[in-house]
Amino acid sequence: EIVLTQSPATLSLSPGERAALSCRASQSVSRSLAWYQQKPGQAPRLLIYDASNRATGIPARFSGSGSGTDFTLTISSLEPEDFAVYYCQQRSNWLFGQGTQVEIK
């Protein structure tokens, strides 16, 4: 079973700063990796699929990169509405990572 490990668990940043979230797979997933954002009391929202493709309506400040086992979600300049939990997810058994909380510093 392919396991996804996200780091850090919590990221404390200020609005306007750049955020870099990591997702590492225990074996290669090629580019079959997606990223989601979840705010309290809301369903997850798809941000990125196939490692680097932005989903419909997602702002350009969100970008994804990587392939194989190492992936990064970058938020170029944090907006107040970006403080949330972010999950990565891969193809094998639709497994999710454990999440990274992006909180206001």
Place this chain on the structure above:
Amino acid sequence: EEQLVESGGGLVQPGESLRVSCAASGFSLNSYTMSWVRQAPGKGLEWVSYIGISSSDIRYADSVKGRFTISRDKAKNSLYLQMNSLRDEDTAMYYCARERGGYYFDTWGQGTLVTVSS
């Protein structure tokens, strides 16, 4: 607008059964592969079950295999999850989600809360 709306959650005792539903609007659910994903209180996301377009391809997480059954009703444009022999650890928000690209979920419902407690 393409939308998924879950219903049917509630409080049940361990060992009891419950069926949750997911109604699609703005698109034909019959044209997509679908899944159920759950989230225990304060925890992360866990994929639960998948159903193919023809309903002949069905898969379950090991944690629910043999207890949960996924199905779809084409006429009602709806997805279902029949949950039997419920356990405390099945307590979660249950989301239905539309799958694309063979693995990622581009549309989610708002969720329905299932609480298993004596």
